[in-house]
Amino acid sequence: MSYQMDFWPEDVVPGRLTWSVTRDKRMRTCLRRYYLHHYASRGGGNVKTADRETRELYVLKHLRNRYMWVGEIVHEMIELALTAVRRGDSVPVEQLAERGTRRMRAQYSESIQGMYRENPVLKYAFFEHEYREEVSREEWRLQRDRMEACLRTFEGLPLVEAIRSTPPFRWLALESAASFELESATIVVKPDFAYRDTDERVVLVDWKTGKPRLDDEKLQLAVYAAYAKRAWGVADVTRALLVYLETNDVVEIQLSEADLEWGESQVRESVKQMRELSAGEPTIERFPMTDDVTRCGLCSFKRVCHR
Ligand code: SF4
Numbered sequence: 001m002s003y004q005m006d007f008w009p010e011d012v013v014p015g016r017l018t019w020s021v022t023r024d025k026r027m028r029t030c031l032r033r034y035y036l037h038h039y040a041s042r043g044g045g046n047v048k049t050a051d052r053e054t055r056e057l058y059v060l061k062h063l064r065n066r067y068m069w070v071g072e073i074v075h076e077m078i079e080l081a082l083t084a085v086r087r088g089d090s091v092p093v094e095q096l097a098e099r100g101t102r103r104m105r106a107q108y109s110e111s112i113q114g115m116y117r118e119n120p121v122l123k124y125a126f127f128e129h130e131y132r133e134e135v136s137r138e139e140w141r142l143q144r145d146r147m148e149a150c151l152r153t154f155e156g157l158p159l160v161e162a163i164r165s166t167p168p169f170r171w172l173a174l175e176s177a178a179s180f181e182l183e184s185a186t187i188v189v190k191p192d193f194a195y196r197d198t199d200e201r202v203v204l205v206d207w208k209t210g211k212p213r214l215d216d217e218k219l220q221l222a223v224y225a226a227y228a229k230r231a232w233g234v235a236d237v238t239r240a241l242l243v244y245l246e247t248n249d250v251v252e253i254q255l256s257e258a259d260l261e262w263g264e265s266q267v268r269e270s271v272k273q274m275r276e277l278s279a280g281e282p283t284i285e286r287f288p289m290t291d292d293v294t295r296c297g298l299c300s301f302k303r304v305c306h307r
Helices: 021-029 031-040 052-060 066-086 093-112 137-156 158-164 214-232 257-278
Strands: 171-174 178-182 185-189 193-196 202-208 238-244 249-255
Touching: 021 031, 021 214, 021 257, 031 052, 031 257, 066 093, 066 137, 066 158, 066 171, 066 202, 093 137, 137 158, 171 214, 178 214, 178 257, 185 214, 193 214, 202 214, 214 238, 214 249, 214 257
Parallel strands: 202 238
Antiparallel strands: 171 193, 178 185, 193 202, 238 249
16 A cells, blocks of 8 residues: 555544544454554643553554655655656655665664654654664665665656656645545545546556555555545546556556445445444453454554553
């Protein structure tokens, strides 16, 4: 899926459900994790009023791992490169990689000093540091190299050349957070990039730094296409390009009306389940641990979960 973090506060509108593919995935991965992230950590952002346990959960839910890190930096640098293109400028890939490297160093340094304990929203927090995992310098360096390799692939893509020659007024989205309403819930989307091609079709572009996860990707693209239809008046079919920057593969998917209907039905079902889970006062008993222990390895809550 497109790199998508929780970029909105939990309680934007109290009592109103904010749905995203990320939240849905969290619920499907482990109900206990979902509970700790969305309910038990509530109020942990206020250091003055939060109790120790709530604050701890709040800090833990902001942890990232080194694999996610590469995706975040690559998306940030691509956004920077395309923002420059939009104003008629360009950033050489060497400069992008250099800037990405500086950012990674700064975030690594913040995390290893534990600055996130004071401010987990603004300071980078690595799972590996919090859990004192043994990670060699080579392994950290490898993540920086992956970042640079992804940016170099991006730079050489024919798609990027096509984007450069597309007038900015045909660009529709660039890492733009947006939302639409479905089932009285706010459905949050953040397409990496979207534009109108020369055949007047909307093209959704998703930059990938990880391996293909087709189930997640299918739902995410269907939800983005549902948004595209509402926001940009898309005709029958939306094109979606999944760009795997590590392997230099571009997969094109055509999203039909039937795909959109499928996506919306999945969202409706998910919203219904989230509402059932949160009815009344959500208590931990309603949210069992997953039986699949392979999901626990990189779970931010494993210390407090006691699995
Ligand atoms: S450690 Fe495992 S069981 Fe516990 S919350 Fe995380 S994923 Fe769920």
